[in-house]
Amino acid sequence: MKQEHNKAHKFGMVIDLDKCTGCGSCMVSCMSENNVPFKDDESDKKKSITWMRVYKLTNGKSFPDTEIVYMPRPCQHCGGKGDHGHSPCVSVCPATATDYGYDTGIVSQIYTRCFGCRYCMGACPYHARYFNWWDPKWPEGMEKYLSPDVSPRMRGIVEKCSFCYHRYQAARDQAYAEGDKDNIPEENYQTACTTACPAGAIVFGDLNNPEHKVHQIVKPDPHPDPRNKHVVGKSRNPKVFRLLERLGTNTKVYYLSDREWVRKQGDNYLEGEWDKIKNHHGDTSHG
Amino acid sequence: MSEIENKAENGSTESAGECTSGDTKDDKGLGLGVIFFIVAFVVCFLSGTLLFPKLLYSKKEQPFNFDHELHVSEAGDCDACHSVREDGSFTGIPKLAVCLDCHAEDPLGETEDEVVFVEEYVNKEKEVPWLVYARQPDCVFFSHAAHTTNTDCKVCHGPIGESNSSRVYEENRLTGYSRDIWGKNIFGIKKHSWDRMKMDDCAECHKKETGHQGYCFQCHK
Numbered sequence: 001m002k003q004e005h006n007k008a009h010k011f012g013m014v015i016d017l018d019k020c021t022g023c024g025s026c027m028v029s030c031m032s033e034n035n036v037p038f039k040d041d042e043s044d045k046k047k048s049i050t051w052m053r054v055y056k057l058t059n060g061k062s063f064p065d066t067e068i069v070y071m072p073r074p075c076q077h078c079g080g081k082g083d084h085g086h087s088p089c090v091s092v093c094p095a096t097a098t099d100y101g102y103d104t105g106i107v108s109q110i111y112t113r114c115f116g117c118r119y120c121m122g123a124c125p126y127h128a129r130y131f132n133w134w135d136p137k138w139p140e141g142m143e144k145y146l147s148p149d150v151s152p153r154m155r156g157i158v159e160k161c162s163f164c165y166h167r168y169q170a171a172r173d174q175a176y177a178e179g180d181k182d183n184i185p186e187e188n189y190q191t192a193c194t195t196a197c198p199a200g201a202i203v204f205g206d207l208n209n210p211e212h213k214v215h216q217i218v219k220p221d222p223h224p225d226p227r228n229k230h231v232v233g234k235s236r237n238p239k240v241f242r243l244l245e246r247l248g249t250n251t252k253v254y255y256l257s258d259r260e261w262v263r264k265q266g267d268n269y270l271e272g273e274w275d276k277i278k279n280h281h282g283d284t285s286h287g
Numbered sequence: 288m289s290e291i292e293n294k295a296e297n298g299s300t301e302s303a304g305e306c307t308s309g310d311t312k313d314d315k316g317l318g319l320g321v322i323f324f325i326v327a328f329v330v331c332f333l334s335g336t337l338l339f340p341k342l343l344y345s346k347k348e349q350p351f352n353f354d355h356e357l358h359v360s361e362a363g364d365c366d367a368c369h370s371v372r373e374d375g376s377f378t379g380i381p382k383l384a385v386c387l388d389c390h391a392e393d394p395l396g397e398t399e400d401e402v403v404f405v406e407e408y409v410n411k412e413k414e415v416p417w418l419v420y421a422r423q424p425d426c427v428f429f430s431h432a433a434h435t436t437n438t439d440c441k442v443c444h445g446p447i448g449e450s451n452s453s454r455v456y457e458e459n460r461l462t463g464y465s466r467d468i469w470g471k472n473i474f475g476i477k478k479h480s481w482d483r484m485k486m487d488d489c490a491e492c493h494k495k496e497t498g499h500q501g502y503c504f505q506c507h508k
Contacts, residue, residue: 101502101503101504103505104502106504108503110503111426112424113503151425151426151508165504170374170375173374173376173430173433174375176375176432177371177372
């Protein structure tokens with residue numbers, strides 16, 4: 001265990017909302033990579049399954065001051081309060097169908113174990129989990145194009161983004177074959193959405209590894225937030241924020257924007273509250 | 288109701304003679320019951336252990352017989368045909384092209400199986416549809432690259448390199464999985480490490496070797 005702890009990864013992502021054009025390539029690549037079934041009418045968001053979903057945000061101002069931002073939302077892979085692995089979904093699952101990988105920081109979903117009670121969907125603050133109301137139906141012949149590395153899901157179970165874990169497995173396999181199992185280069189493990197983004201808005205890597213780009217952008221604070229001890233890994237970059245950060249879910253998906261109104265959308269604030277805390281970032285805590 | 292009460296009262300107060308005659312009658316019934324139970328138990332037990340596996344598993348023959356022992360002596364160890372590629376993926380059962388590295392020109396043997404192999408597959412350039420005994424369910428991820436460095440093939444696959452003929456492939460009619468996953472023993476009892484290939488068997492070894500049975504995603508996909 002001790003040995004495992006030393007080499008623990010913490011895979012995470014930072015999405016530059018100023019670069020995102022809302023093209024939806026990440027959604028498409030995610031669906032084809034992970035054998036996500038589609039419905040007759042994909043515009044019906046009550047029925048469609050989108051591990052990666054792009055939301056539209058606006059500053060609410062009328063022309064000519066209107067601004068629009070697109071926000072891609074994969075599973076946030078919460079570390080839970082204090083980053084101890086008690087993610088909202090993991091702690092409620094009665095079947096242990098979802099667990100927190102302390103070696104990678106990735107929240108799993110085991111389809112054969114899930115029996116579809118949907119507690120996790122209720123617990124997830126980010127609507128990242130989806131329920132299969134029907135068996136997947138592929139157009140004839142399309143089964144042959146499914147990825148063999150991801151098992152397809154049946155009706156009656158919950159599914160969600162896995163940070164393309166099968167790609168991590170493949171990268172690890174290669175590291176084994178090359179004789180150094182602990183050396184997984186940054187470029188060998190990248191999620192499908194990251195590689196598909198034409199704007200390069202998504203950066204993926206190991207938040208624990210200072211050599212990885214995601215660490216250099218986010219600069220996660222190793223100390224708990226002095227104003228909320230449940231919050232760990234707050235970004236020391238003033239332009240970076242997380243969704244509903246004050247809940248202490250300690251998500252591993254960070255967002256980046258130059259614009260203040262975008263950063264304000266990451267949480268709900270009382271009147272006047274934002275002005276008090278907007279300049280507080282991890283950089284103020286050093287002990 | 289009063290009748291029952293009377294009977295109960297009578298039973299406790301009646302003479303001893305009548306009581307004993309009643310008891311012997313009951314014993315006869317009890318004896319028959321015990322015999323019936325034993326017979327029924329034996330019938331159910333035997334049909335459960337002997338008949339049920341036959342019902343549960345369908346039997347399939349391999350396309351033709353394969354002599355592992357001969358191939359090991361001619362070609363070398365397991366990794367002569369089943370190897371890990373450079374990118375870490377596993378070749379599994381070799382494709383026809385690998386067989387043709389040796390079986391290129393003339394048939395290498397005079398067995399019937401060699402004739403089938405050449406006529407049905409080599410001449411027609413068709414892949415041999417081998418049935419994979421160790422095929423895991425779709426939700427399982429297994430890395431050969433991670434295991435072959437420090438684990439002998441035998442630990443999971445058994446002494447398959449010493450066999451001269453392909454055994455019958457048994458498929459679970461309900462799940463479609465190979466019988467090797469559950470194991471030959473219908474009670475799931477195992478004597479060797481290669482008798483079963485269930486999740487518990489993976490977890491047992493992982494716990495012993497690494498001190499932790501691993502997180503779900505380590506072996507699931």
